[in-house]
Amino acid sequence: MALLTFHGISKRFPGVQALNDVTFEIGVGRCHALMGENGAGKSTLGKILAGVYSADAGELRLNGELIAPSSPLAARKLGIAMVHQELAFCPNLSIAENLCLGDIPQRFGWIDRRRLRNTATGMLREIGADFDPDLPISRLTTGQEQLVQIAAAVGTGARIIVMDEPTSSLSVAESEHLFQLISHLRARGITLIYVSHRIEEIFRLCDTLTVLRDGRHVATEAIAATNQERVIHQMIGRDVERHEPAHLNRPIGAEVLRVENLSSPGKFSNISFRLHAGEVLGFAGLLGAGRSEVAQALFGIDPAATGQVFLHGREMPLGNVKAALGGGMGLLPEDRKRLGLVLSLNCRENTSLASLKKLATLGFIRRSEEEALARRYADRLRVKTSSLEATVAGLSGGNQQKIALAKWLARECDVLIVDEPTRGIDVGAKAEIHKLLDELASQGLALLVISSELPEVMNVSRRIMVLRQGRIVGELARAQFSQAALMRLMAGVEPQPDPVATPELR
Numbered sequence: 294m295a296l297l298t299f300h301g302i303s304k305r306f307p308g309v310q311a312l313n314d315v316t317f318e319i320g321v322g323r324c325h326a327l328m329g330e331n332g333a334g335k336s337t338l339g340k341i342l343a344g345v346y347s348a349d350a351g352e353l354r355l356n357g358e359l360i361a362p363s364s365p366l367a368a369r370k371l372g373i374a375m376v377h378q379e380l381a382f383c384p385n386l387s388i389a390e391n392l393c394l395g396d397i398p399q400r401f402g403w404i405d406r407r408r409l410r411n412t413a414t415g416m417l418r419e420i421g422a423d424f425d426p427d428l429p430i431s432r433l434t435t436g437q438e439q440l441v442q443i444a445a446a447v448g449t450g451a452r453i454i455v456m457d458e459p460t461s462s463l464s465v466a467e468s469e470h471l472f473q474l475i476s477h478l479r480a481r482g483i484t485l486i487y488v489s490h491r492i493e494e495i496f497r498l499c500d501t502l503t504v505l506r507d508g509r510h511v512a513t514e515a516i517a518a519t520n521q522e523r524v525i526h527q528m529i530g531r532d533v534e535r536h537e538p539a540h541l542n543r544p545i546g547a548e549v550l551r552v553e554n555l556s557s558p559g560k561f562s563n564i565s566f567r568l569h570a571g572e573v574l575g576f577a578g579l580l581g582a583g584r585s586e587v588a589q590a591l592f593g594i595d596p597a598a599t600g601q602v603f604l605h606g607r608e609m610p611l612g613n614v615k616a617a618l619g620g621g622m623g624l625l626p627e628d629r630k631r632l633g634l635v636l637s638l639n640c641r642e643n644t645s646l647a648s649l650k651k652l653a654t655l656g657f658i659r660r661s662e663e664e665a666l667a668r669r670y671a672d673r674l675r676v677k678t679s680s681l682e683a684t685v686a687g688l689s690g691g692n693q694q695k696i697a698l699a700k701w702l703a704r705e706c707d708v709l710i711v712d713e714p715t716r717g718i719d720v721g722a723k724a725e726i727h728k729l730l731d732e733l734a735s736q737g738l739a740l741l742v743i744s745s746e747l748p749e750v751m752n753v754s755r756r757i758m759v760l761r762q763g764r765i766v767g768e769l770a771r772a773q774f775s776q777a778a779l780m781r782l783m784a785g786v787e788p789q790p791d792p793v794a795t796p797e798l799r
Contacts, residue, residue, distance in 0.1 A: 295354075296321040296484055297342075297453065302351035304337055306687065309679050310508050311337040315351070317503050317513040324475065324485045326495045326502035326516075329528050330721055331691030332677040333505040335488045339455040342486070343375035344368035366395065374451035376443050376459055382430045389413035389426035392445050416448030417441070420474050434580065439463060443471070447478070454478070455486045458690070460494065461716050465745065465780070466579060472498060490691075490720060491746075492521050504528055529721035538573070538727075540734035541755060541771065546570030548606070549739040550622075550708050552591065555600035560586040561763035564600070568708065568739045573730065575754030576743040579783050583763040584743045585627055588710045591741075592624040593617040604708065621707030623647065625698055625714065627743075629690075633697035636686040640678055641667040643685050643696050647704040670699035675725060691718040698726070702733075709733070712743045727753055747776045761785055 295318035304312040312334040319325045327335045340346045342353065344362035353360050355371060362368035365375070382391045389409050390397070398408035413426035422440045430438065439459065446454050460468045475485060475498055487499055495502060496516055504511040504527040511527050550568040555561070561583035568574050576584045590598035593614040602609045604620035617624075626632035634643050644667040645652055652663050667681050674695040678688060685696055694716065701709055714730065715723040730753050734740055744750040750757055751774045759767045759782040767782040 295319060296323075296356060298352070298354040298357075299338070300352045300354070302338065302341065302348050302353070304334075304341060304346060304349050307679070312341075312348075312505075313508045315505065315508070315510045317510055319484065319486065320501070322479060322482050322484055323501060324479060324487055324499045326499040327486060327488045327505065328490075328492070328495060328502055328524060329505035329511075331689045331718060332507075333528070334508040335505055336457050336689065338505070339375055339457055339486060339488060342368070342453075343373055343455055345375070369395075369449050369451065372450070372452035373455070374446035374449050374453070375455040375457065376439075376446045377457055382438060382441070384431035385429065387427050387429055388417075388424055388433075388441055391430055392416050392426070392441065392448065412448075416444045419447050420444045421470060440467065440471075443474070447474075451483070453484045453486070455488070457488045458490070459487075460489065460491065463580070463745075465747075465783075468494075490718060490723070492524060492720060495524075496521065506530060525720055538731040538734070538753060540571055540573065540731050543571055543735060545572045545755070546737055549604065550591075550741075551601075551603040551606075553601040553603075555587065555590060555598060555602065557586060557590055557595050557598045560595070561590075561760070564760075564765060566758060566765070568741060570707075570737045570739050571734050572756075573734050573740045573742055573754045575750040575757040576741065576760060577747065577750050577757050577779050577783060578760035580745070581762075582760040582783070584760055585712055586763075587760070588624060588626075588712050588741070588743060591617070591710060592622060618647075622710070623701035623704055623706035623708070624710045625701055625712060627712040627716065629693055629697045629716075633700075634685050634693060637684065639682045639684050640671060640676065640688075640696055641681040644670055644681075644699045644703055647700050666703050667699075670703055671696075673702075674699055674729070675722065691722055694718055695722070695726075702729075706738070708739045708741070710741045710743070713745065714742060715744075715746070715749060723749075747779055751776070751779075759783055 297319040300316050302312055302315040315338065327338065329335050337346060341348050344365045344367050347363065360371055362371060362373065392413045393409055398405040398412060410426050417424055417426065420440065420443055422444055443459065459471060463471060478485065489495055499516055501513065501515050502524065503513040504524060506528060546569055548567055549570050553565050555564040564587055578584050589595050591602060593612055593616060596612040598611045602611060604622065609620050610616050630636060635646065641664060645663045648666065649658065652658050664681065671681060676692050676695045678692060685693055715726055718726065730740060730742065742750060742753055755771055757769045757774065757779065758765055759779060761783060769778060
């Protein structure tokens with residue numbers, strides 16, 4: 294008998310049918326994948342099981358018994374927990390307080406700090422995370438927050454765990470640690486529902502998979518009975534075009550960005566490189582190597598940054614976002630929710646947010662032009678939304694990422710820094726964004742692309758610079774690209790020459 298049965302599950306949000314008559318089963322102790330494009334209904338289905346949403350129609354059965362968890366607490370009592378794609382911690386509280394938020398230990402009406410700390414330490418130890426439980430959540434990186442959320446799910450003693458894009462914010466090493474943890478959980482008889490766009494992970498970890506498309510069930514099959522191309526076609530209903538980037542066949546243009554000895558105490562030091570029009574420069578490195586921190590300093594967010602940054606030959610003052618914008622620079626940050634979007638605004642308003650000056654007359658926005666601008670990029674990026682007036686907070690994670698990218702494309706920057714461009718995006722949309730980055734480079738845009746996915750950074754880049762512990766430790770031309778070569782540089786497996794001995798800057 295199946296452990297879990299979804300029968301005729303439907304769910305509608307204003308203007309969107311998220312799920313429509315979805316039916317399939319999940320076996321005991323299995324690692325069952327949920328796959329589909331952004332907006333296919335994967336996360337919605339997981340949230341219905343975890344008590345975040347209630348289904349409009351259909352039945353959920355656990356060991357044959359009808360269940361209808363009305364809240365995450367009710368789901369937890371049934372032995373069901375969820376690791377969400379979008380993190381939802383209280384940043385002003387400690388790791389321990391966040392982990393025990395639903396059941397704070399007390400003594401004589403006061404918080405028992407010793408028990409709180411010990412409980413959190415045990416939950417972290419269960420997944421092999423060595424964090425100080427008294428550290429505020431706000432001090433953690435996105436990847437570290439993800440690990441704490443996994444600890445929270447495992448620490449409840451759940452027998453069913455839904456993992457929604459669990460590796461989207463993790464480094465290579467952290468992902469490997471998670472895969473080992475998944476094997477450990479399965480050995481204990483825990484059933485995992487694994488939602489991911491990373492098809493290689495699915496075929497490595499899972500026994501069975503269910504494909505959803507446009508809120509409907511397409512197929513449920515054993516991993517051994519299918520293949521990657523078949524799954525991709527089931528997900529998107531078409532073949533994904535794979536192509537060599539066209540910008541590689543074009544000569545690069547004039548120097549647009551020059552960085553000399555850029556440093557920030559405790560983050561990175563002596564970062565130097567040049568970027569030309571029509572070039573895609575990749576940044577690779579393990580979590581904590583300083584890639585995102587360099588991007589933020591270039592965009593003027595880091596007030597402690599020192600060194601020199603030149604845009605079109607003119608030195609740009611550091612720590613000044615306005616100067617970066619004025620010089621023609623844009624930044625798509627890794628954390629779209631906190632830094633890339635205004636969640637309370639709609640799709641139209643977010644898309645035009647960086648272009649308001651050119652859309653305004655006497656301080657008033659020309660609404661028709663704003664709508665046309667937003668529509669053009671929503672169509673170009675295939676954003677799935679009921680309307681441009683829909684609030685961005687209500688979109689799937691991948692569609693939020695598309696709106697965040699549309700904002701900078703609409704501004705028509707000369708230099709665009711793209712940090713994790715396809716985080717949380719399905720395979721079809723990922724191919725489209727890679728093609729779009731190629732088109733932008735072919736049109737003369739200078740791109741700095743940061744990605745934790747080595748196949749991605751190798752696919753889109755003309756050359757790759759590798760950072761380790763805040764320093765540039767090597768540069769590879771496209772003919773030298775290989776995952777093995779990048780990993781050796783990233784991990785410092787072999788002795789590397791001093792940064793000044795890397796290939797000369799062009």
